[in-house]
Amino acid sequence: MSDLVDVQINGEWHQFPKGTRMIEACREVGAEVPHYCYHPKLTSPGNCRMCLVQMGMPPRPAPGAEPAQPDEDGHVPISWMPRPVIACANTVAPNMGIRTQGELTENVREGVMELMLANHPLDCPICDQAGECHLQEYSVEHGKGEGRFREQKVKKPKNVDVGPRIRLDDERCIMCSRCIRFMDEVADDPVLGFTDRGSHTTLAVYPGRELDSNYSLNTADLCPVGALTSNDFRFQMRVWFMKEINTIDTNCGTGANITVYARQGEIFRIKPRQNNSVNSDWMPDSHRLSFHWINDEETRLTSALAKDENGNHQVVTNENAYAIAAAKLSKYKGHEIAIIASARMTNEELFMVKRLAKHLKAKIVETVPRTGEADGYLISEDRNPNTLGVKTVLGLDDPGSQLESIKDDIKQGQIHALITLQEDLITDAGFTDDDLAGLDVLISSYPCANPTAERSDVVLPGGCWAEKSGTMLNIQGRLQRLNKVTDGPGTTEEPWEVIRNLQQALGGGNGIHSHTEIFNQLAETIPVFAGVKFQDIGDLGIPLVETDETLPLLEREKERVAQGLIVG
Amino acid sequence: MTFMKAWTTSTLSLPNTPDPIFLTAPQNHPNHRTYPLPTMSAITYKSGKEPHPNERRIIFKNVDREGWDQSIDTYEGEGGYDQLKRAVAMEPGAVTNEVKSAGLRGRGGAGFPAGLKWSFLPPNNTKPVYLICNADESEPGTFKDRYIIHQDPHQLIEGMAIAAFAVGAKLAYIYIREEFPQGAEILEKAITEAREKGYLGKNILGTDFELEIYVHRGAGAYICGEETGLIESLEGKRPYPRIKPPYFPAAMGLYLCPTIVNNVETLCHVRHILEMGGEEWSKVGTPNNTGTRILCVSGDVKKPGYFEVEVGKVTMGELINDMCGGLKDGRSLKAVIPGGSSAKVLRADETFKVGKGDDCKEISIWDIPMDFDTLAACGSMAGSGGVIVIDDSRSISWVLNNINNFYAHESCGQCTPCREGSLWMKKITDRLVADKAAPSDIETLDAVARNIDGQTICAFGEASSWPTESFVEKFKDELIADTKPELENTPVNAEKELAAAGLL
Ligand SMILES: Cc1cc2nc3c(=O)[nH]c(=O)nc-3n(C[C@H](O)[C@H](O)[C@H](O)COP(=O)(O)O)c2cc1C
Ligand code: SF4
Numbered sequence A: 001m002s003d004l005v006d007v008q009i010n011g012e013w014h015q016f017p018k019g020t021r022m023i024e025a026c027r028e029v030g031a032e033v034p035h036y037c038y039h040p041k042l043t044s045p046g047n048c049r050m051c052l053v054q055m056g057m058p059p060r061p062a063p064g065a066e067p068a069q070p071d072e073d074g075h076v077p078i079s080w081m082p083r084p085v086i087a088c089a090n091t092v093a094p095n096m097g098i099r100t101q102g103e104l105t106e107n108v109r110e111g112v113m114e115l116m117l118a119n120h121p122l123d124c125p126i127c128d129q130a131g132e133c134h135l136q137e138y139s140v141e142h143g144k145g146e147g148r149f150r151e152q153k154v155k156k157p158k159n160v161d162v163g164p165r166i167r168l169d170d171e172r173c174i175m176c177s178r179c180i181r182f183m184d185e186v187a188d189d190p191v192l193g194f195t196d197r198g199s200h201t202t203l204a205v206y207p208g209r210e211l212d213s214n215y216s217l218n219t220a221d222l223c224p225v226g227a228l229t230s231n232d233f234r235f236q237m238r239v240w241f242m243k244e245i246n247t248i249d250t251n252c253g254t255g256a257n258i259t260v261y262a263r264q265g266e267i268f269r270i271k272p273r274q275n276n277s278v279n280s281d282w283m284p285d286s287h288r289l290s291f292h293w294i295n296d297e298e299t300r301l302t303s304a305l306a307k308d309e310n311g312n313h314q315v316v317t318n319e320n321a322y323a324i325a326a327a328k329l330s331k332y333k334g335h336e337i338a339i340i341a342s343a344r345m346t347n348e349e350l351f352m353v354k355r356l357a358k359h360l361k362a363k364i365v366e367t368v369p370r371t372g373e374a375d376g377y378l379i380s381e382d383r384n385p386n387t388l389g390v391k392t393v394l395g396l397d398d399p400g401s402q403l404e405s406i407k408d409d410i411k412q413g414q415i416h417a418l419i420t421l422q423e424d425l426i427t428d429a430g431f432t433d434d435d436l437a438g439l440d441v442l443i444s445s446y447p448c449a450n451p452t453a454e455r456s457d458v459v460l461p462g463g464c465w466a467e468k469s470g471t472m473l474n475i476q477g478r479l480q481r482l483n484k485v486t487d488g489p490g491t492t493e494e495p496w497e498v499i500r501n502l503q504q505a506l507g508g509g510n511g512i513h514s515h516t517e518i519f520n521q522l523a524e525t526i527p528v529f530a531g532v533k534f535q536d537i538g539d540l541g542i543p544l545v546e547t548d549e550t551l552p553l554l555e556r557e558k559e560r561v562a563q564g565l566i567v568g
Numbered sequence B: 001m002t003f004m005k006a007w008t009t010s011t012l013s014l015p016n017t018p019d020p021i022f023l024t025a026p027q028n029h030p031n032h033r034t035y036p037l038p039t040m041s042a043i044t045y046k047s048g049k050e051p052h053p054n055e056r057r058i059i060f061k062n063v064d065r066e067g068w069d070q071s072i073d074t075y076e077g078e079g080g081y082d083q084l085k086r087a088v089a090m091e092p093g094a095v096t097n098e099v100k101s102a103g104l105r106g107r108g109g110a111g112f113p114a115g116l117k118w119s120f121l122p123p124n125n126t127k128p129v130y131l132i133c134n135a136d137e138s139e140p141g142t143f144k145d146r147y148i149i150h151q152d153p154h155q156l157i158e159g160m161a162i163a164a165f166a167v168g169a170k171l172a173y174i175y176i177r178e179e180f181p182q183g184a185e186i187l188e189k190a191i192t193e194a195r196e197k198g199y200l201g202k203n204i205l206g207t208d209f210e211l212e213i214y215v216h217r218g219a220g221a222y223i224c225g226e227e228t229g230l231i232e233s234l235e236g237k238r239p240y241p242r243i244k245p246p247y248f249p250a251a252m253g254l255y256l257c258p259t260i261v262n263n264v265e266t267l268c269h270v271r272h273i274l275e276m277g278g279e280e281w282s283k284v285g286t287p288n289n290t291g292t293r294i295l296c297v298s299g300d301v302k303k304p305g306y307f308e309v310e311v312g313k314v315t316m317g318e319l320i321n322d323m324c325g326g327l328k329d330g331r332s333l334k335a336v337i338p339g340g341s342s343a344k345v346l347r348a349d350e351t352f353k354v355g356k357g358d359d360c361k362e363i364s365i366w367d368i369p370m371d372f373d374t375l376a377a378c379g380s381m382a383g384s385g386g387v388i389v390i391d392d393s394r395s396i397s398w399v400l401n402n403i404n405n406f407y408a409h410e411s412c413g414q415c416t417p418c419r420e421g422s423l424w425m426k427k428i429t430d431r432l433v434a435d436k437a438a439p440s441d442i443e444t445l446d447a448v449a450r451n452i453d454g455q456t457i458c459a460f461g462e463a464s465s466w467p468t469e470s471f472v473e474k475f476k477d478e479l480i481a482d483t484k485p486e487l488e489n490t491p492v493n494a495e496k497e498l499a500a501a502g503l504l
């Protein structure tokens, strides 16, 4: 590119595209600049002043004087400016010098830190942000250690109920305005703003309004301190005790990238993870908070069940359950068997479904569609996370279109046995008792107790999204990884294991020991996946199938990048 | 010949002013010189409001004038709007060139050359251009724009119309300080009159130049006067100043369109520059510090008030002793803040190095000519023209605390150093005047100011830290004398006492 400019950072020359923000240039070469208000997805007000660095430019020759001569590398000596500049909003220029270290920068940082902490309550011991607080981090790195502030601190509202899911502590707020800008620029619901002025500046919600957008919890993520906290998470767990697992959201076809925070198998919170091709930095509250049932052992299936001669469920070992299921199924011919799987399953699980269907010569394989209204941001109309996987792996053109004929076949006595995997037919697929009454055998696998399981001859506990690994294809055709956060309760197994074990009990294939092995088989047998290696998918996924789906939030973000308003 | 030309070249005979015709600085004065004063025989001023002979009334010609009113008829009766007529017959660029050759520097605070500012408009611009008149006048010690607005509104409107023509603006705003409700009404009325006479609206004076001027009442905060804060406020938001770069108003101003912001007084001068011609106008005042400007004197003088003088042709001594009647009886000068409360204080017994090279000399405070460059060379600034005189009856701690109160109250709170620093400085000086400060607090005070200076979004950071920096530098002994060593390392308020006792 011809648009590269030479920039010296801490004494070394580098090249960056014209227009690169100084802070991004520094980050790229490992000279991280501390910052609070700057966020690449939001406009830059330059208000925190934490990113001040020293800047220099080639000296401007005095009128009539010769310009300075370049050295052997072609660089003109830099004349350093006596005043610092903000790195977050200024862009690099040819032959610019930046010092993120050195006396001026360090003094200024120390000064800003001291002022930032002057009126801060320093209530870290009772603050949820402790451990992931940028104020804590930077004050250790750049602070003075000892405060000179002898005055009474400014008193402001604490524990303010700003919305159904967010709580505000105004004394902790450092007035970076990230939350305000997010609600205005991304969520299109500018309910937050500052009132009063000077050091009495107070974050508040517009009178008569609440911070109740379905994207409100992103403000808690954005808040660099503990001013905005999630009602759901506050006081639940210290952040340093939790394990972080990168995976994806399965509440809709977008497949927002997320990080799940768990401790000893229990999930405590979910945060969006940046993926500029999927969810930017954000996720909807409704998806973020939909994990609590996973931790609730009351509703979970914790062991396999089989019906005794009186029709009562008895706890059995998983092994026995597979044996019983296999014995029941083997009484029927393939054309008397149907399988209803799920578009919440991974590609690997669907591959196993396909294999099982082939082994059983099952008459019909189907999945259950799930739709809702797209929200114009990140939530897509398709509320299944892997419909494209169903189409690609199972080869179904119109998933769900055969559900009615399965009901009819059961009524007319053509189908006698039904295997349902990861779906509750009664609650989610419009099946009634009557529809199922004609069956001789009903085998189901699901994470929790449910009406379909209640009617099943054999019930196998199968892990939910957080309890399994594999891959999915989002609505845009991006292949993404789902990573296991925790083991399911009791004897829960990953769905691919359930299917493998059932097939083994039926005397079928063998030799699969991991989801990655299944992926390799996928790649060998299904053309779309040809040549893809599991390890290539990485944390951010890879584009695999072309679709014409767009995500409105991302489109708007692209526009703002093009206008130069945000970095992106 | 027009009235103005007449009195720029002849000599003076003022009521209450005895001859001689020439005003003379004291013979021993380093700036000793004589110059002719204009004839003002045609004009009489209200009794007790007569201009001082040292004054040269151009902008304030009609302020306190006998028989003068704000109507357009009165204004037209003295050649009003003639300069607009002349302007619309010119090329817009030629108007800008006159302003450039006049060397007009902004009267709002920074002293930036107006013609140069106008030429910063992007050359291939396709967006609308806006002109904004900054009538937020809120720098403590400054009270000049209000008199123009109240008594001679058409002068401003004519100046704005000429400026709008020059910069290609079809829409202009007067952002007027919220506390001037009557001024806003007067301007509204004047705008209506001007529109009725065809000086505003479409096809102005039969040309295709069009202009609407709207009066916008300010939001009641000092920061609304900072030009980018003003623009935000005009857009209906909190007056949070914008970062520069990228938001230089000339390129990305109101609604992110090219915008020129000028002070009331600056825009009025434009009218007179056209009348006299830029070259001629530039001969008023001193080189690089051209024209007249209005100095507003407040504080410990016998006769505080406003005085329009040729820039650089009146010294501090003349201003205080001659024009303001001197200090109050029995008092002596302690300090002067020469350009609005934000300007660095000058100590009465300091000497100042001014001039370059061979012209370099040391002068006393009395001999400082009141111009942009000299006041900058003295380590302060001409700023908004507000001269605050402090005599020996004043406690410096009290003065500084008063200033710090203002800035802590007016900081917009957007950026960290100013938001936290301004209140911190106030709290320290609050204790200082309440006998609750220790000597080391003065060092902290200075350190806080230096943590603000140069590190903020807008110039309020300097405005709020320069007073403290300069007072501590120049009056350290007096400040320390107001402290108590025994308060070192002790809790100085209830909160700290409780904390020290482990109760908080
Ligand atoms: C804190 C602050 C307050 C200001 N207040 C005013 C004001 O009240 N009136 C004014 O004309 N300029 C004020 N200014 C200066 C304006 O930002 C701007 O420079 C000026 O209006 C430009 O006009 P000029 O070039 O004609 O002076 C202020 C600047 C700062 C930093
Ligand atoms: S609440 Fe948090 S995100 Fe919002 S302005 Fe305050 S510190 Fe910034």
Ligand code: SF4
Pocket (backbone or CB within 6 Å): B223, B240, B241, B410, B411, B412, B413, B414, B415, B416, B418, B419, B456, B457, B458, B459, B460, B461
């Ligand atoms: S310097 Fe002060 S007034 Fe200016 S933007 Fe920052 S906080 Fe606001």
Ligand code: FES
Pocket (backbone or CB within 6 Å): A034, A035, A036, A037, A038, A045, A046, A047, A048, A049, A050, A051, A052, A086, A087, A088, A089
């Ligand atoms: S990151 Fe806040 S000013 Fe740059």
